[in-house]
Amino acid sequence: MILAQSIRMAVMSIVGNKVRSFLTMLGIVIGVSSVILLVSVGQGVTGQITSQFSDLGTNQLTVMITGRGAVTSLTAEEVAAFSRVPRVDQVSPTISSNVTAKYRNVHTNVSLEGITASYEKVQNFHVQSGRFLLDIDNEYRQKAALIGTETAKKLFGADNPVGREIQLNGTSFQIVGLLQAKGTSLSGSNDKKILIPLSTSERLLQSKGIQTFTVTALSDKDVASVKTAIGQILDRKFLRAKDAYSVFDSKQMLDTLKKTSGTLSLALAGIAGISLFVGGIGIMNIMIISVNERTREIGIRKAIGAKKIDILLQFIIESMVLSTMGGILGIGAGLGLTWLVGQLTALQVGYAWNMVNISFLFSLFIGVFFGILPASKAARLRPIQALRTD
């Protein structure tokens, strides 16, 4: 029988049973749309994380010191010494804490970081007006501060903060630069920050020593050798104590993150796949009912010359049309929902175009697979028996 005719008949019989057909398709619609939505959101989040990392470059090592016994940190000089390790480009120590910032009668809690001049290059974080902190600020323990955009807005409104005095935990600092807006990264908002010289922060926070610092290698290829060299120095310092320090390199972290989010989206897609499978069973169920209801029609068709294959194809095509219509609706709904999620939440979504083809083909396959049983049941009917039923 001619294919176009079969498809037309299938569409007619589906349209003739609108509510039932829609409910049957719903399983596939939900399955496909959730596959698309979940994979899209997953891809978007992965992309977001990846771009944050590659923003920083993959030649970074972050060292965290937990220490051994009474020695729980390194001195600024010890940290600075790491810049003499071969193939090291920059060393950027940080001390972090939370302080209260006050301007006139406005208070706000901000995260404070004590930094050195190398922070600018290592974190790729610049000022939009004023100047960055310099080595000389550290040397002379200047009470100079850089301010993030959100904190600046909170304290100064629309006014230019550069040159003004603020109190950090009661100590006066002069703002020398306004940082660029950078948005939120893994470590929290970058725009609700105040940066001051490392040496000043040790005094302000009354804590000596550095527990976190970032080292950049000259190139990606040097990361491994730098990591080994730093490890050797730290091992010597902490007498090979276990867990005295940990070193993360950004490439490794990125790989781990990618793997984790990949596994997560796979698991989500798997769950959605199960719902597609359940939808397929729904289609099979309805097709069996449909074959039973249309026994007489099958008898008539056979009596006037339909071969087994004609009847088989008719019902397989019907179930295929049903499932692919569900698939197309599901793709539409999935992309729509993805767009909605992108609009309504801060999540960055990446449309899973690769899943569009896959889910279309998969729903087609489900139609064929779950159509075979009912269709062969129909094809096997004997014409006289089929004609006798009402």
Add this chain to the structure above:
Amino acid sequence: MNTKPLIRIEHMVHGYMMAKEQMTVLKDISFEIHHGEFVAIIGPSGSGKSTLMNMIGCLDIPNEGSYSLDGQDVRCLSDNRLARIRNEKIGFIFQNFNLLPKLSAVQNVELPLVYRGLSQRERRTLAAAALEKVGLQERMHHRPSELSGGQQQRVAIARALAGNPPILLADEPTGALDSKTGEEVMHMIKRLNEQGHTIIVITHDLGIAEQAKRVIRIQDGHLVEDRRNDQ
């Protein structure tokens, strides 16, 4: 008249298993039908005439005996070949019309041509011609539910005619119609016979049988009478 018989049935025996008991419905039936004949097969209900119709219509295969249709032995054919023979050699007219309710009249008439593999255009031409033959060209696009019983049966006749098969096989064609429309339908069947179609009517209505040129009477699975009506 063609000398070679269109239908030759020899010693046909057929039965079913009913409640674990073998029921022989056709017992040693033999007859021939030639091109252009108008035969009525009559008999009371349970006589085996419906089973005989299924055999003639190639809807079933006899247990024993031989049946050759247009020179072809039907007993050794596959299901697919049987489907093709039904499609090409036989036009069925059923008591309750057996039209597909969701298709229009012309789509119903086209259906056997669809299974024959004709193109849309050829189908439409042949179907329209067949509908014109039964006087329903005005109602081509109506659904069966929008037609009267007589009209539905005429659509069914058009469907049987569309593929131009050598045999029209009618099972109680007037059974579901009132006597006036039944008469009209019989009149049409007679006219088709005059145009050269071979017609076999299965009926229990003697009035219908009298209009045929030849009457075969079946009783308890035996052929008890085979006579020609003189008109």
